[in-house]
Structure formats: structure tokens, C-alpha cells
Amino acid sequence: MTVEATGQALFNAYKAVSAISAEDYPLDNTDQAYAVQDVVVGLRQADGELVQGYKIGLAAKALQAKYDTDQPIYGVMTNKTVKTTMSLADYIAPALEFEVIFIADEDINGDDDVETIMAKCHVAPGFELPDGRYNNWFGGIPLTAFVADAGAVGAVCIGEPTKATYADIDGIYGKVTFNGEDYKEGTTDKVLGHPVNTVKWLAQTLEARGQKLSAGQFVASGSVNTPSPIEVGEYVGTFDNIGTVTLNVTA
Template sequence: MSTADELYEAYIEKVPLALGSIDVQSIEEAYQIQDQVLKLKTEDNEEVLRGYKVSLTSKETQEMFDHDEPLYGAYTQKNIINNASLSDYNIPKLEMELVFLVQEDLTAEDTVEDILGKCMIAPGLEIPDGRYEDWFPHASKYEVVSDSAVAGSVTFGNSEYFNYKDLDDIKGTLKYNGEVIKQGRSSEVMGHPAEAVKWLVQKLHEEGKKIEAGWIVSSGTFNLPLDLEEGLYEAEYENIGTVTLEVK
């Protein structure tokens, strides 16, 4: 069984792999495996590519995974949710993120201002989840990338167009059952979330890929991942708005 087959089976059967059980030796190979797993999802499980997520957008998380730039993973329609059930995940975490809703195809020539003109932006919450036992923070960067950058789920609220200043160093506040449990800032996301999206566009262009109208991009976390638990989460972002997520 190939590495891609192992990861796909773990995804379908919800039976995680042991850390270190897949043999991946480079980031390039890891992205190839990610592509193979996505092909299995689309061909065998009738999933449709709907966008991407950007991970390791802060120096702190890059140091944790011994890497010097962000990573990306693919989202299908099954990753986009309204509510969540813990039974659907392995070891789910929670992150505050802004979600870019792409209205026009993004190109390698786009500036951050172009990207903001082509995308509506929504308050979001991401649930990272890996197909490995005890994956955070113990999975290798190769395991993370192979597993679509531990894509779990993402949800988002109402979207609008915003300019660069609207998103610059804004505060995000996360509440759990009405109590504040975490705060973070957009500057953790490569200095500015639009910079993370620009990085993704360039990275995909180098690989002959692009981001199409109708897709989404989860741009990177304001905070280190928290354990996901049953209850009601609410994330509020300065200038942007609020999103809620009920977990059962």
C-alpha cells in the first residue's frame, strides 16, 4: 500500500496512523503525496477541491516544526462546515483565522491590494486535525504536509470587502461558552493575512496550480492551537465581525 493509500484509508476509516509510520523524506515528496491523497478523495469519495489553508504562518510555529516558510493544504467541500461533532475527528484543535472568499481567479502577478480587491473576507474558525496519533506538536513537517497540512474543517461568518488597513494588526478574541479563553493578532499571520494569501498564490504558481474564483483560503492562525471540546465557541475580530461554532 502506498503512503497516499495509507493516509486516505486513515481519513476514510477514521483510524489514525502511528507517528513515523509513513516514509517521507522531503517537502517536495510530501506535497506529491498530498496531491495523490486529494486525487483519491475526488475520484473515490466524490469530493471537490474548494480551496486551501495556510499553516505555519508565524515564526513560533515554524520553529516548532523546523521549517523556514509556511505550508499549505487542500480543502474539499467536506472540510467546510457549520457545526461540528467531536466524533468526526481524531485529535481536533481550534484556531482563529480569517477566511478569504475568492471572487476572481488569483494570479502570481497579484499584489496584496489586488488580492484584497478580488476576495471578500469573513471571520473564521479552523479545526486542524491530523490522521496520526498524538499529532500535535509531534508530527514531522513531512507528515503534516502529506496530510494536507492537517486539514480538518473550517467555518466562517458573513463576508465583506476590506482594505489592507482594516486587517492590519487587528485583535481576535475567542470565547468558549461565553468566557474569553484566547486572544491573538493578525500580525501573527506573516505580518498580515493578505501576505499569507500572496505567499500561497506564489507557491501554487511555482507548482503549476492556481486559486480559482469560488474557492476559499483560510489564511493562518492568530493563536497556537487549542484543544477542541464540546460547547459553543465564538470568535470576534476587530473591524471584521463574529463567527460561532457549536461543537457536540
């Protein structure tokens, strides 16, 4: 199966809101998988979508071990993925992750240190809402398929941005409620030790592929909780020091 054919199949699954089998589209390595992701992004752009940011997957060591890798992965996100509310009917098997979102005020370079990256960004609390085009996407597909599908790219809900220092978001506690009841919690040190580390990794990785993390783009930096299926209701997430985000989910 060619890179182009696999990308087209993933795009068709995205449009049809219907999953396909990863076994039908084997990939040799992550370089090939990122090439497939590029094909899908190109098809989404041709369909009128605009690249607006990135999500980081496998930022936690436990998740990297699950996929037998020592690196995170990234997925491209478009303007269509940015939500304040979501309907389950528009997704295949969505889940919820709580994380710090970085919004770049300036271009971020691969050789920028973490303090420089913090100075170049606003941050916000956010929900990243993965949704896979492959059956059994969470833990049931190979790393190459996960990369090709942009880390099961789904949607993102971003709270109010604020300026913050490295220390402001170092190991801070985050908590999510669902319909007013305790739901998930975690701390930002689970995300490569500090969430800004994933932004630096992304800037370096994009530059190695001839691309750039540009001003105006966002980065969903990696989850502080294990992904969980989404239900109809209201999710509210609060991080110490940077505020609250709310997502309403309908059928």
C-alpha cells in the same frame, strides 16, 4: 514506502477516523510530501468530494521554528470540510484556530500585489479546525508528515464575508469565547505580518506547482492563536472590523 501507498494509508485513516504512525511512512522531502497530499486529494475527489479551498499552516514564525522551516505550508480543503456545526465523533483529535478567511472573487495570480489581492477578495472571520491522521500530529511529527497530511486538514467554519482593505485587517484584534467565557485571543500581525501575505505566498506556491488559486475558492490564512483541543460547546470568535463567527460542537 511509495508516495501512492502513503497517500492511500492517509486516506484510509481519514475514512476510518483512526490515526496511523508517521514513523511507518517516512518521506524524504517536502516535494514528496506534497505529492502524497495530491494523492489523498485525488482519492477524496474520487470519493465525491470537491476542492473548495486551502488552509495555511505554520504562518507564525514560532510555529515555523518548531518544524525547523522558514516557510508556511498549505493544505487542500474540500466541500466536506466546510461546517457550521461539528461532531467530535467525526474527528480523531481536532483543535481550534481563529483566523481571517479570504474568499476569492476572481482568480489570484502569483504576481498580484497585496492591494490587488485584497480587491479581488472578500474576507470573513473563521475557525480552522485542524485534525491529523498521524498520532501526536501537533508538534510530534516531522514537517514532511505534516505537509503530506495537508497540515492536519480537518474543517473550517466561515462567518459572513465582507469587503475590506489592507488597513482594515492590519494588526486587528481577535477574541474567542467558549460557552460565554474568555478562551483565546490574538492579533493578525502574527500571520506573516499581515494575513494577505499568506494568500500571496499560496498563489505563488501553487503556480510553481502548475496550479491556480481560483475564483470561488477560500483561503484560511493562518491562526492568530495556538491550536487548542476542541470540547463540546459553543465557540464564538470576533475580529475587529470584520465581524463574528459561531461554531457549535456536539459529542
